[in-house]
Amino acid sequence: MTTSRIAEQQAVRWSLNTKSARRLTQAVSYIVLTAGSLFTIFPFLWMLSTSLKSTQYMLQFPPQWIPDPITFQHYNDVFRLLPLAQGFANSFFIAIVGTIGVLFASSLAGYSFAKLEFPGRDRIFILMMLTMMIPGAVLLIPQFLLFRSLGWVNTFNPLIIPSLFGAIYETFFFRQFFRTIPNELIDAAKIDGASFFTIYWRIVVPLAKPVFATLAVLAFMWRWNDYMGPLIYLNDIQKQTVPVMISTFQSQYLTAYGLMMAASVLSILPIIVLFFFMQRYFVEGITLTGLKG
Amino acid sequence: MAAHAQRLLTGWLPRSAMKRREALWGYLFVLPLILGFAIFAFGPMLASIGISFTDWEILTTPKFIGLDNYIKLITRDRLVGIAFGNTLYLMLGIPIGMACSLLLALAMNQRIRGISIYRTIYFLPVVSSVVAVSVLWRWIFNQEFGLLNVMLRYLGIQGPLWLGDAAWAKPALIIMGVWGGLGFNMLLYLAALQGVPRELTEAATIDGAGAWQRFRHVTWPFLTPTTFFVLVTSIIGTFQTFAQIHLMTRGNVSGAIGGGPQWATLTVIYYLWLNAFNYYDMGYAAALAWILGIVILIFTIFQFAASRRWVFYSE
Numbered sequence: 001m002t003t004s005r006i007a008e009q010q011a012v013r014w015s016l017n018t019k020s021a022r023r024l025t026q027a028v029s030y031i032v033l034t035a036g037s038l039f040t041i042f043p044f045l046w047m048l049s050t051s052l053k054s055t056q057y058m059l060q061f062p063p064q065w066i067p068d069p070i071t072f073q074h075y076n077d078v079f080r081l082l083p084l085a086q087g088f089a090n091s092f093f094i095a096i097v098g099t100i101g102v103l104f105a106s107s108l109a110g111y112s113f114a115k116l117e118f119p120g121r122d123r124i125f126i127l128m129m130l131t132m133m134i135p136g137a138v139l140l141i142p143q144f145l146l147f148r149s150l151g152w153v154n155t156f157n158p159l160i161i162p163s164l165f166g167a168i169y170e171t172f173f174f175r176q177f178f179r180t181i182p183n184e185l186i187d188a189a190k191i192d193g194a195s196f197f198t199i200y201w202r203i204v205v206p207l208a209k210p211v212f213a214t215l216a217v218l219a220f221m222w223r224w225n226d227y228m229g230p231l232i233y234l235n236d237i238q239k240q241t242v243p244v245m246i247s248t249f250q251s252q253y254l255t256a257y258g259l260m261m262a263a264s265v266l267s268i269l270p271i272i273v274l275f276f277f278m279q280r281y282f283v284e285g286i287t288l289t290g291l292k293g
Numbered sequence: 294m295a296a297h298a299q300r301l302l303t304g305w306l307p308r309s310a311m312k313r314r315e316a317l318w319g320y321l322f323v324l325p326l327i328l329g330f331a332i333f334a335f336g337p338m339l340a341s342i343g344i345s346f347t348d349w350e351i352l353t354t355p356k357f358i359g360l361d362n363y364i365k366l367i368t369r370d371r372l373v374g375i376a377f378g379n380t381l382y383l384m385l386g387i388p389i390g391m392a393c394s395l396l397l398a399l400a401m402n403q404r405i406r407g408i409s410i411y412r413t414i415y416f417l418p419v420v421s422s423v424v425a426v427s428v429l430w431r432w433i434f435n436q437e438f439g440l441l442n443v444m445l446r447y448l449g450i451q452g453p454l455w456l457g458d459a460a461w462a463k464p465a466l467i468i469m470g471v472w473g474g475l476g477f478n479m480l481l482y483l484a485a486l487q488g489v490p491r492e493l494t495e496a497a498t499i500d501g502a503g504a505w506q507r508f509r510h511v512t513w514p515f516l517t518p519t520t521f522f523v524l525v526t527s528i529i530g531t532f533q534t535f536a537q538i539h540l541m542t543r544g545n546v547s548g549a550i551g552g553g554p555q556w557a558t559l560t561v562i563y564y565l566w567l568n569a570f571n572y573y574d575m576g577y578a579a580a581l582a583w584i585l586g587i588v589i590l591i592f593t594i595f596q597f598a599a600s601r602r603w604v605f606y607s608e
Contacts, residue, residue, distance in 0.1 A: 046429075140569070146340075200322075287484045
């Protein structure tokens with residue numbers, strides 16, 4: 001037997017092995033993924049099922065997995081007992097204004113750090129990055145005292161105004177992206193006599209649309225889901241955001257599970273709808289967050 | 294004289310009018326960020342050092358008491374030790390969650406159909422608010438009719454009280470934490486896996502490396518930066534566990550506080566919150582915040598130092 005024959009046989013055996021091995025790996029992968037996704041989605045289905053089930057069928061074993069009859073009573077009750085429409089308006093207002101503010105201020109700063117030249121530019125940037133090391137816990141109390149002395153407690157100000165100054169985290173990502181824009185584009189506009197703001201608004205922003213979308217989705221989600229901020233600063237139920245409304249509701253109707261589940265379904269609905277339409281940007285955003293390290 | 298002042302004022306700016314204009318616009322554009330930082334972060338941070346040396350019950354005038362808050366916190370307040378202990382216990386969930394996410398990412402990285410469906414499902418907990426998720430899990434952990442004990446009952450097991458039992462409350466929080474973090478960490482690992490050069494794994498296969506060897510010696514080094522990142526951020530995140538405790542461990546009496554039963558779920562940040570917003574003891578809470586901040590910093594520095602031994606950067 002010649003050596004080439006042996007090599008050929010080995011190659012055939014090897015490819016057969018890898019083919020069946022690949023099939024096995026794939027089968028195992030499907031099993032792992034399906035098991036994991038069942039574990040993940042089951043609580044949500046349980047939430048939905050509970051919210052549509054009348055109370056009398058809730059406390060029984062074996063449980064009614066699919067509610068029969070389906071009832072929307074709990075949803076009616078939630079709207080009757082809570083000023084939820086007002087809550088949604090509050091949540092949307094805080095999340096949208098905060099998101100627009102933080103994106104505008106951060107992208108302007110990111111553009112300046114990436115494309116304009118001024119003495120101390122990089123040193124200032126590194127200094128700002130270092131400050132991200134300050135743990136949020138340390139700021140909790142002095143910020144509360146500051147906002148209290150400004151008379152901002154029980155207003156939206158503490159939840160919105162800091163965003164209008166921009167955030168270091170977002171600035172960092174804008175700067176990263178803006179650095180990849182060729183200088184020629186900007187220089188050409190400069191020669192045409194465009195102001196620095198015009199360059200930002202007419203050239204830089206349109207080029208960075210995907211980055212804006214990704215960071216907007218994240219910024220909106222963080223603000224919509226924020227719990228501690230509104231909990232500390234908003235007292236009147238009329239002013240609260242949806243999550244905090246639900247949590248105050250919880251202390252009164254702790255064991256009214258149908259009611260609580262209906263309220264929870266309603267509170268995550270807007271984000272899930274947003275997620276379905278902007279899935280790509282969510283995924284990019286999460287990956288981006290991870291690339292920070 | 295005026296010329297001298299003029300030079301002091303603007304002498305450090307570039308000479309040419311064009312460059313000077315650019316520099317001024319540059320400063321203007323970063324000004325809000327720097328102002329915001331000074332007003333909402335740096336100023337408060339400095340103030341909080343001062344506050345931590347005072348006895349200040351919000352409506353009284355602050356009284357300087359030196360290091361008393363710190364001494365009391367470290368030597369006489371047993372809840373501080375309990376809170377740090379509980380927080381460390383909750384960190385057991387981190388390696389469990391990371392292993393599960395890695396396994397899912399490895400599966401996802403095979404050529405799989407329906408990847409977007411799986412991804413959507415794993416993302417649901419990531420995008421849901423902590424309030425909805427906590428309220429949901431409180432119901433799942435219900436002793437008699439909660440999902441978990443119902444499932445156990447099918448298997449003939451009488452499930453524990455979960456959140457009502459000092460021994461089971463922390464494992465309950467860990468289960469919920471693993472469930473909530475799965476999708477996020479899985480996606481980070483998936484991104485890292487896609488950065489592993491195919492030629493390397495193929496070369497290892499031809500050289501006769503088994504699946505485990507391939508993973509251990511070829512794939513894993515490329516995953517270490519992600520593992521490091523997830524580890525650092527998860528530890529910081531666990532130190533700041535608040536909402537779950539507040540939402541899942543309070544009784545249904547108005548004004549009831551969480552952290553129970555028997556302080557089994559008291560975390561550092563929850564204790565801080567109790568001191569500040571329940572007992573209005575601002576000085577004491579500020580001192581606790583600094584202790585927590587320093588502990589987090591030490592943990593982080595230690596991890597960065599240790600990372601040189603095991604984290605591999607390809608560039």
